[in-house]
Amino acid sequence: MNQTEGVLNNNDFCNSNIRAIHDTMYVIGGKWKISIVACLGYRPMRFSELLREVEGIAGKVLSRELKDMETNQLIVRKVLDTKPISVLYHLTEYGKTLEELTLTIAEWGKTHRKQIIGK
Amino acid sequence: MNQTEGVLNNNDFCNSNIRAIHDTMYVIGGKWKISIVACLGYRPMRFSELLREVEGIAGKVLSRELKDMETNQLIVRKVLDTKPISVLYHLTEYGKTLEELTLTIAEWGKTHRKQIIGK
DNA sequence: CAGTATCCGGTTTGATACTG
DNA sequence: CAGTATCAAACCGGATACTG
Numbered sequence: 001m002n003q004t005e006g007v008l009n010n011n012d013f014c015n016s017n018i019r020a021i022h023d024t025m026y027v028i029g030g031k032w033k034i035s036i037v038a039c040l041g042y043r044p045m046r047f048s049e050l051l052r053e054v055e056g057i058a059g060k061v062l063s064r065e066l067k068d069m070e071t072n073q074l075i076v077r078k079v080l081d082t083k084p085i086s087v088l089y090h091l092t093e094y095g096k097t098l099e100e101l102t103l104t105i106a107e108w109g110k111t112h113r114k115q116i117i118g119k
Numbered sequence: 120m121n122q123t124e125g126v127l128n129n130n131d132f133c134n135s136n137i138r139a140i141h142d143t144m145y146v147i148g149g150k151w152k153i154s155i156v157a158c159l160g161y162r163p164m165r166f167s168e169l170l171r172e173v174e175g176i177a178g179k180v181l182s183r184e185l186k187d188m189e190t191n192q193l194i195v196r197k198v199l200d201t202k203p204i205s206v207l208y209h210l211t212e213y214g215k216t217l218e219e220l221t222l223t224i225a226e227w228g229k230t231h232r233k234q235i236i237g238k
Numbered sequence: 239c240a241g242t243a244t245c246c247g248g249t250t251t252g253a254t255a256c257t258g
Numbered sequence: 259c260a261g262t263a264t265c266a267a268a269c270c271g272g273a274t275a276c277t278g
Contacts, residue, residue, distance in 0.1 A: 014161045014172060018154050020228030021221065022174075023235045029150065031270090035137050042133045047240050053133060058272055063241060073234070084239040085278090094234060097227070102140065104223045108216070109139030115192075115213060116142050150250095166260050177252055182261060203259045204258090 027072050028098065032057050032065050037095060038102040040075060044090035074098070146191055147217065151176050151184050156214060157221040159194060163209035193217070 028034050032054060039045060039053045051062055066089060069075045074095035078088045091098075109116070147153050151173060158164060158172045170181055185208060188194045193214035197207045210217075228235070 014158055016229075017157050017221070017225040018172060018174065020225040020232070021154050021157055022228070023232055024224045024228035025150070025153070027231075027235055031144070031148070034144070035140050038136050038140055039133055053137065055137065059241070060243090060273095061271060079240095082239085086239060087241090094231070097231065101223055101227055102136070104220055105143045106136040106139040108220055109141070109143035110135075112146075112213075112216065113139070113142055116146055170260095178261070179253095179263090180251070198260095201259085205259060206261090 024101075027074070028101075030065065030068075032061065033069060034098075034102055034105060036062075036065060036069065037074065037091065037098050038106065040089060040091045040095070041099045041102060044078075044088045046086050046088055050089065069095075143220075146193070147220070149184065149187075151180065152188060153217075153221055153224060155181075155184060155188065156193065156210065156217050157225065159208060159210045159214070160218045160221060163197075163207045165205050165207055169208065188214075 028037065035054050035057075036050065039050060045053065047062070047066075050066075051057065051059060054062065057065075066075065066077070070077055073092055075089050076092055078090070080086045080088055147156065154173045154176075155169065158169060164172065166181070166185075169185075170176065170178060173181065176184075185194065185196070189196055192211055194208050195211055197209070199205045199207055
């Protein structure tokens with residue numbers, strides 16, 4: 001054929017990565033999940049803390065995202081026996097494997113801030 | 120020390136990363152953009168090729184995503200003077216800076232495929 | 239405090255048909 | 259081939275009020 005070389009052609013390589021990307025996105029896709037992972041990467045937080053840290057998110061939405069992430073075993077929800085109850089969310093070991101990703105994403109954003117904003 | 124080190128406290132650190140993540144997501148957020156970048160990372164492609172490679176995307180949506188990405192200067196649209204016209208999309212240098220990111224995302228998906236699917 | 243319930247408009251999508 | 263037009267359906271997301 002043309003440009004495709006070797007045994008593994010471009011499309012195979014491409015497709016396997018596309019599938020992998022979709023898989024990843026299934027877990028951390030959506031507007032807020034990566035931000036939540038990034039937050040919890042620094043330390044476990046309570047609901048109200050996340051509400052403050054993840055700027056712009058609505059309570060209802062945060063609630064739903066956290067549930068999704070718990071289902072996907074990225075985070076653990078721990079009810080503390082305090083006076084008015086409080087709940088602590090923290091990353092599971094599995095969830096922590098996403099930290100490299102969040103850092104890469106944050107790095108890119110920092111590096112290209114000017115270009116991003118200058119639209 | 121451990122978590123809080125130096126002058127910069129956790130929340131500052133957290134917030135600056137959250138902001139950076141939002142910036143990145145502004146550019147590559149949405150359901151398909153990362154997949155498109157990944158595809159074009161292998162080689163320039165035509166509209167119909169992308170339609171095939173990015174499984175599940177609708178023509179209308181691909182069209183819009185490509186326009187966004189052109190506006191954000193991630194890709195270039197090049198009309199070829201062929202019999203029925205064809206159009207080639209390819210990454211700009213700026214767009215290529217996202218490749219590390221797409222690889223990291225794809226890697227994570229591959230590594231955790233079993234865990235992702237086993238839900 | 240940590241959510242849930244409800245309302246409700248806006249955006250996104252998908253399918254299909256159509257154009258140059 | 260490379261899109262655009264159209265329309266209905268699905269989903270999302272914000273505000274507010276309410277509960278244990």
